Amino acid sequence: MHECARSPLSALDAADAPARPCATISFVPLDRLEAANVTRRLILLFALAAGLVAVCALTWALTWQAGIDALRRNAAVRGDRTAASLKSTLERYDSLPYIVGEHPLVQNVLVDPRPEWVAAANRYLEDVNRHARATTTYIIRADGMSIAASNWRDPDSFVGVDYRFRPYFLDAMQGGVGRFFGIGTISHDPGYYVSQPVRRDGKIVGVAVVKLNLEWFPGTDASEPLLVTDDHGVIFLSSVPAWKYRTVRPLPPAVVASIDATRQYASEPIAPLPASVERVLPGDADIVRMGAGIRAPRYLETRRSLGEPDWHLVTMSSIDPVLDASRNATIMTGFGYVSLCLFGFYWRMRRARVKEVMRSRAMLQKAYAMLNERVAERTADLSQANERLQREVAERTRAEAELRATQDELIQASKLAALGQMAAGITHELNQPLAALRSFSDNTRVFLERGQYAAATENLEAIGSLTERMGKIVNQLKLFVGRARPRSARAPVARALRNSLALLGKRLDGVRVDLTLTDDGAPPVPLDVDAGYPDLNAQSDDLRLEQVLINVLGNALDAVTGVPAPRIAIDVQASAATLAIGVSDNGPGIPEDVLPRLFEPFFTTKEMGQGLGLGLAISSSIARDCGGSLTASNAPEGGARFVLTLRRARADAESAARAAGL
Missing domain, CATH: 3.30.450.20 (PAS domain)
Known part of the structure; x- marks a missing residue:
């Protein structure tokens, strides 16, 4: 005896349910049983198929023979009637x-x-x-x-x-x-x-x-071909006009010469019928195919001698009805055989089903009795499990309360972190305008001392513009925190480049800047930022576009610091749908391990105090909000390359006029 494990009613029963002794059971490998079943089924199918073939073949043979015999009897009756009529005429x-x-x-x-x-x-x-x-x-x-x-x-x-x-x-x-x-x-x-x-x-x-004149003879019965041949085998009476003066078999040359000498059939060509014997039957009867091809008609040909003169009467009966009858009988027999096999299979399956139902009913009754015995045992187990579940529920309730408190603390910490990011972003974005303000204020003081009031006035206006720009920067930094949707606007690219280069003018001293424009696949031409390009607009507002350009150009200036013959190349590639602004430098390039993290907030490779790592993150966010992208890579000839891609906006007449007046 072995101990049989009981399947528990729940996961908690496995540890508490005692094992029971049960009888030893011998198992036969499933693959061996399946192989035996498959072999038996194949043998049965082969036997049924062989029986079907044998029954159909026997039916075909019997029906064919019966049909041929009936055709021969009908042909004999028709031949007797025709021969009697012909012989009575000749004897008269x-x-x-x-x-x-x-x-x-x-x-x-x-x-x-x-x-x-x-x-x-x-x-x-x-x-x-x-x-x-x-x-x-x-x-x-x-x-x-x-x-x-x-x-x-x-x-x-x-x-x-x-x-x-x-x-x-x-x-x-x-x-x-x-x-x-x-x-x-x-x-x-x-x-x-x-x-x-x-x-x-x-x-x-x-x-x-x-x-x-015997031409009336074939018309007595023309339902099927009827022939009369002479002693040479030449057809001289026929119910089929095309067969007259043809031979049933090829004639020897001597016989043909004799017919020509006696001018028996005048100038009629004597040629054999296109008939081939498919099967020879006993009693002067053959199955012949008239013509070539599988669709050529086939006939049962019977022959009888007329005595004097030495003529032969040939009756031909189509065997198509015999073929149809044999085919229909075979099909019906095949269907009947298959129906009997299906009925036998259904009866066998029904018996197996009844036995299976009876066996299942006995097993169900036995299982029901065992279930009643185990209900009492499971009741105690369920009571213990219920107590444990209540304790677990209490513990989980206390853990959920602690989790809510922890979540509240995390929310407060995330708010403080967001405020820190905003303050760091404001500090980073205002550094460059403040540096420009200081430069403009120093230049204004010098112009005032020299009496150059017009230049001083222009610097003061620039200082006012920078002040307004700093206010907009503070308002626009919420895009990085709040992800607000940008306004639908057109930003002239040439003006944005001119303003960005003006803000970075002091840092650009000693750096070669090349600007090119490629419009709709045309050859590159120099880009004049002071000239008006009314149709070169990006779907963004001026401040955001300038903010991205200043950050990208600032990174390029940082990269060429200390490089002999520093150079920055700015190329604008315009297509019908997009504008791509590329900024390349001849600096050392971007390390491969830095590229994947280049646009992460607070990630920087600069020394402490030289950058917060928010410029590229903010620029990438602005580009995405405008429906574009900002990518970075290393140029094949060396240095880093940033590409800002934005949707192109065609300028209307008013915008074109305003751009032309810049």
Whole structure:
């Protein structure tokens, strides 16, 4: 027996719930069970698929055979009816040439072709042909020349035509009955020729011939192809006109030569049908495909001999109905098989489901009994846990009160820190205007002593402007603390640069300052800060732009202190949407470890008392509030480079005029 751990009702039960003894359970690896299940399922699926294939194949074979047998029976019935009709017609006219040859007038005219006897013979043959309803009746002398015919009145009369080449003449002259189908050499109409020898005094003196038109024959039943072939296999009667005078099989050259010699089919080209045998069936039946390609029609071809003459009747029945029936039966059988399999699968799953429900119900009852036993045990555990939770709640309440007091102290400390930052910012921003005031006041005193009152007046006006500027700086420092939104204004860049350079004029002594302007991709040109650029405005107010420029230029002047040939380059790059003011120096540059922290408040690399580390932080804040940015980097040729990017503001007419008057 092993101890089975109980799953606790809460996290607090784990330590207090005692372990229970339970029976040992043997486990089978899950991957082995899964592999066995997968193997059984694959075998079952393979068996079902094999059964489906076998059932469909058997259904197809049985339906196909039944359909072919039905087609053969129907073809046999149709062939019997057609053969009987054809043979009765041929037998009805088989004795007519003999009767004609027995008439004394016919015998006399063949021996002595007197004109009056020939005329009488023509009228006799015309009368016999009309009553017998034959096509043409005529007699031929022993030398092959026709001397009388029923069509003696027609332009294409057979009288005077040589028939020595015709097989039916040769057969009759040898004492037999001639039977022949061919195309007439005079009328060019196909017909069946029956001939009998004409004897007088036991000697053959000529031949009597009857021609029958059998073109009516295929029209008796044209629902499906019906053919009649001669002894050579040439189709001379067909319900499909395009198949006439074609052969069911290729003919040997000797047979073709014989047909041409007898002019049996005149000038008609004798070519085989485009038929191929796909399957040979017992009992003179084949499955043939008529034409090339997969869509060519297929027929069940059955053949029977007509006896005398040596003709064959060929019936062709389309097997498309058999294919459709076999396909439909196979599909229905397949659906039925799949339905049975699905029903069996459903029945098996239902049985498994019922067993699972019964097993689950038994397990649930057992678990319910165990739960009732454990409720009492858990009640005591929950009571103890409730007491512990109450103690924890009291402790947390006391900790929250202490946290609120600490937060109040932190808020007060942050207020004091903000006041300190503001005071430090005011001190940093006012240092440069105060230095300029002192410089202007010293110059004013000198101008007054010299009597240069105009220059003194200008300095006093500058001192007034600086005083006003210092007041604005004190008001604008709240942007760093309060993050106020800037006013929508246009600041002329040239004027801001001129004022900033004027404020730093004393520190710029001995420093070379280069100013360039690049407008919309044009080549750089020198920038004259005293000239008016009415369309070179930034979206900012004058004071903020000058404040940023003074801070950046002041840092550049600090960087070139002590550098031989100090130089500061100011380039303005204008595009349709932005203005980028770059300030570069030839100082030592910015250390790599300083760049990430360059715009942090109170971060400075200067010595104590030379800077508070707020200039770049305030400048960056001003640039962001105006919708722009201030970046710093080291130039490839050495030194540091600061770029102030602001949105460009197109000047209106009033602003352009005011800028032009500066």
